[in-house]
Amino acid sequence: MLRFVVFRLLQSLVALAILSVVVFILARATGDPLHMILPMNASEEDYANARQYLGLDRPYVEQYLSFVGRAVIGDFGNSIRARRPVIELLQARLPYSLKLAAFAMVVSLALAFPLGVMAAVHKGTGVDRAAQIVAILGQSLPTFWVSIVLVEFVAGRLQWLPAGGADSLASYVLPGFTLGWFVVAGMMRLLRSGMLEVLDSEYVKLARLKGVAEHRVVWVHALKNALIPVVTFAGIYFAILVTTAIVVETVFAWPGLGRLAYDGITSRDFPVIQAVVLTTAAIVAAVNLGVDCLYALIDPRIRYGR
Amino acid sequence: MSVVVLPETAAAPVPAARRRRWPVVSIGIIVVFVLVALLAPLLSLADPYEQALRLRFRPPVWEDRGSWAHPLGTDRLGRDLLTRIVWGSRVSLAVGACAVLLASTIGAAVGLVAGYYGGRVDATLMRVTDATLSFPVILLALILAVTVGPSFGNVVIAISVILWARYARVVRGQVLTLMTLDFIAQARIAGAGAWRIITRHLLPNTLNTLVVLITLQVGYVIIVEASLSFLGAGIPPPTPAWGSMIAEGRDFVTSAWWVSFFPGLAILLVVLAFNLLGDWLRDTLDPKLRQL
Numbered sequence: 001m002l003r004f005v006v007f008r009l010l011q012s013l014v015a016l017a018i019l020s021v022v023v024f025i026l027a028r029a030t031g032d033p034l035h036m037i038l039p040m041n042a043s044e045e046d047y048a049n050a051r052q053y054l055g056l057d058r059p060y061v062e063q064y065l066s067f068v069g070r071a072v073i074g075d076f077g078n079s080i081r082a083r084r085p086v087i088e089l090l091q092a093r094l095p096y097s098l099k100l101a102a103f104a105m106v107v108s109l110a111l112a113f114p115l116g117v118m119a120a121v122h123k124g125t126g127v128d129r130a131a132q133i134v135a136i137l138g139q140s141l142p143t144f145w146v147s148i149v150l151v152e153f154v155a156g157r158l159q160w161l162p163a164g165g166a167d168s169l170a171s172y173v174l175p176g177f178t179l180g181w182f183v184v185a186g187m188m189r190l191l192r193s194g195m196l197e198v199l200d201s202e203y204v205k206l207a208r209l210k211g212v213a214e215h216r217v218v219w220v221h222a223l224k225n226a227l228i229p230v231v232t233f234a235g236i237y238f239a240i241l242v243t244t245a246i247v248v249e250t251v252f253a254w255p256g257l258g259r260l261a262y263d264g265i266t267s268r269d270f271p272v273i274q275a276v277v278l279t280t281a282a283i284v285a286a287v288n289l290g291v292d293c294l295y296a297l298i299d300p301r302i303r304y305g306r
Numbered sequence: 307m308s309v310v311v312l313p314e315t316a317a318a319p320v321p322a323a324r325r326r327r328w329p330v331v332s333i334g335i336i337v338v339f340v341l342v343a344l345l346a347p348l349l350s351l352a353d354p355y356e357q358a359l360r361l362r363f364r365p366p367v368w369e370d371r372g373s374w375a376h377p378l379g380t381d382r383l384g385r386d387l388l389t390r391i392v393w394g395s396r397v398s399l400a401v402g403a404c405a406v407l408l409a410s411t412i413g414a415a416v417g418l419v420a421g422y423y424g425g426r427v428d429a430t431l432m433r434v435t436d437a438t439l440s441f442p443v444i445l446l447a448l449i450l451a452v453t454v455g456p457s458f459g460n461v462v463i464a465i466s467v468i469l470w471a472r473y474a475r476v477v478r479g480q481v482l483t484l485m486t487l488d489f490i491a492q493a494r495i496a497g498a499g500a501w502r503i504i505t506r507h508l509l510p511n512t513l514n515t516l517v518v519l520i521t522l523q524v525g526y527v528i529i530v531e532a533s534l535s536f537l538g539a540g541i542p543p544p545t546p547a548w549g550s551m552i553a554e555g556r557d558f559v560t561s562a563w564w565v566s567f568f569p570g571l572a573i574l575l576v577v578l579a580f581n582l583l584g585d586w587l588r589d590t591l592d593p594k595l596r597q598l
Contacts, residue, residue: 015437022441026449136585140578142529144536145552145570152559185581236439243442247533262537265448277445284440 001296008292012285019281020071024064027270067274076275081267086275089260094279097256100179100249101241103172107180108187111135115184116191120226121218123196135188138181143244146178147251175252182244183237190233194226201225231295235288242280329586335579343395352376354393354546358384363562379564382554387564390546391572397547398576401461401531402524408466410520413473414512418504420474421481431474438471443530444537451539461540465527476519480512514591522584525577532573548573 042050051057070076076086112135119131154160154174162171198204199222207221208214246258253259257276264272342349361384367377378387420431447464454460484490484507493503534540535549543550548569555565 011433011436014433015440018434018437019441026453132585136581137578140525140529140574140581142532142536142549142552142570142573142577144533144549145566145573148552148556148559148566149570152563239440239442243444246442246444246448247537250537261445262448265452265539268452273445273449277441277449280442280445281437281440285436288436288440 004296005293008289012289016278016282016285017068020068020278021064023274023277024067027274071275071278076278077271079264079269079272081264081269081272086271089272090257090275090279093255093257093260096254097245097249097258100172100175100245100254100256101238103176104179104183104241104245107176108184111138111181111184112187112191116188117195117218117223119188119192120195120199131188131192135185138183139185141182143178143182144247144251146181147175147248150174150178151251171252175248175254178252179241179244179248183241186233186237186240187230190230191226194229195222198222198225228295228298231291231298235284235291238287239284242284329583332579332582332586335575336583339395339576339579340399342392343399346392346396349392352386352389354385354389355544356385360384363558363565365562366564366568378568379562381551381562381565382558387551387568390551391548391569394546394548394551394569395572395576397458397535397541397545398528398531398573401458401465401541402527404462405465405469405527405531406520406523408462409469409523410473410516412466413470413475414477414509414516416470416474417477417479418481418508418512421478421485422500422504422508424482424485428478432478435471435474438468439475441468443468444533447530447534448537448539451534456534456539456542458541461531461534464534465530469523469527472523473516473519476515477512480515481508484508484511518584518588518591521580521587525580525584528573528577528580 048057074087076090078084079086079089082089115131115135119128122128151174155162161173162168195218199218204217204222207217212221242258245256246261248254249256249258250262257280260272261276261280263269264276358380361376361380362382364373364376364380364384365371366379367374369379376386376388378391380386381390416431416435420428443465446468447461450460450464490503490507493507498506531540532547532549532552535547536553538550538553540549541547543554551569552566555562555567555569559566
């Protein structure tokens with residue numbers, strides 16, 4: 001097991017290294033950052049001095065290595081716009097993003113579990129069809145449109161919930177619901193097909209023959225094994241959640257990483273963009289790593305099969 | 307060419323009663339939108355760019371001040387909403403088609419090569435795939451939009467550069483299964499080269515999966531494109547795109563709800579149709595594909 005974990009950890013690090021190269025190239029490919037830092041009337045000499053001071057005159061490989069070296073210890077430089085260390089901005093915003101993601105996850109699990117299980121148990125009936133439609137509708141609604149409609153009706157006309165910000169627990173409801181509903185479909189579908197397979201198996205038949213109550217057969221015996229494929233989906237699920245969060249955070253003025261990225265991009269604040277992209281990717285990679293280890297723990301075939 | 311049926315899918319023939327009806331409604335919606343997009347210049351509609359400031363914020367025809375001249379009302383600049391939605395369908399469907407075709411071609415090629423050669427090649431390609439999968443699509447598109455400028459080509463590139471990884475993953479998985487089957491070994495013994503085995507034996511056997519994934523991804527791509535246009539990183543105005551139309555109407559939702567509402571409805575209809583069709587295709591062609 002330890003060999004598997006180390007091996008997967010190395011894989012994740014390689015993936016992150018590739019990504020850091022891409023981010024580095026993208027950031028350099030966009031023109032001289034000095035144009036944005038120095039005043040309009042700066043002379044050639046000022047440019048040369050600044051270039052030397054910021055280390056931009058060194059070879060690219062050297063610049064890349066020092067960028068990575070500092071990024072590893074959490075030093076992403078200063079934000080051009082906020083004139084503060086990027087790490088401070090990250091520290092302020094990351095908790096909000098994680099809290100929103102957690103809330104959205106709870107919403108989607110609370111929807112996906114009953115829907116997936118009910119659909120499998122009542123396969124082919126109206127219940128099955130209705131559950132699938134609820135799930136697929138969430139996947140088909142553009143999140144920013146849902147956000148606007150919810151802000152207008154629930155927050156505006158009905159005044160039930162706040163329209164933006166992250167001041168109280170109530171302000172989690174609208175963005176969390178919008179984000180959560182979007183990712184229900186994939187998880188519900190996996191649960192449904194997993195349950196269908198398991199409900200057909202010998203040990204479920206045995207449990208029924210033994211006289212185990214039907215609700216126990218479904219919710220305990222069957223569900224436990226139908227969960228395995230759902231665990232593997234968690235990585236992709238999380239990546240979709242993070243991507244969608246950028247849009248949702250923008251509409252709801254949520255003080256998270258997504259909004260930080262959006263603001264950073266619109267004001268060409270490259271240290272911020274680099275930091276957000278790498279942090280997001282690192283989180284997604286860490287989640288994937290955790291998922292794979294969990295999976296290998298549940299299902300030993302993965303460990304040896306590679 | 308040899309198309310094999312994988313043993314697990316051939317387990318039990320589907321009884322006639324369980325075979326599902328064709329998703330007529332989804333196919334109908336898709337056909338209507340495709341036709342409307344293709345024929346937009348011939349439909350003798352109003353000019354999507356024509357402004358008429360005196361006719362700003364006209365409501366849809368069934369409301370008090372509405373008229374048949376503008377069945378779905380007009381926007382902030384007095385432009386006809388129905389016309390703009392029709393022209394917007396060209397953007398959404400074109401981005402959807404281009405991005406998905408590009409991504410599936412790259413992804414299928416990577417998956418086939420990785421699965422066929424295995425070993426180092428496979429390990430390297432799969433690391434790149436993993437790195438790609440962990441990169442948020444919208445962030446990349448936003449970066450491209452700011453650095454190179456928003457355009458149709460950049461939106462397609464940004465989306466396909468990320469999306470191919472899903473195809474590569476799924477195709478590779480299928481190829482790994484196929485490689486253990488006898489007919490590949492037989493093809494080898496018969497003297498078939500790598501190119502012939504990949505194009506003639508492996509590719510045809512992954513087509514079902516590709517078709518399902520392509521259909522399911524069109525809807526996702528349309529949503530991503532709309533999100534980008536909404537954030538101002540997609541198709542630049544004044545070209546009508548559903549996402550940017552929703553963004554333009556956003557500030558007037560309280561007084562003129564229709565400006566944002568109808569483009570959103572159009573997105574919902576098209577994406578829902580593609581998702582339902584993809585779902586049906588998956589259940590019909592390849593019930594084992596649960597993760598797509």
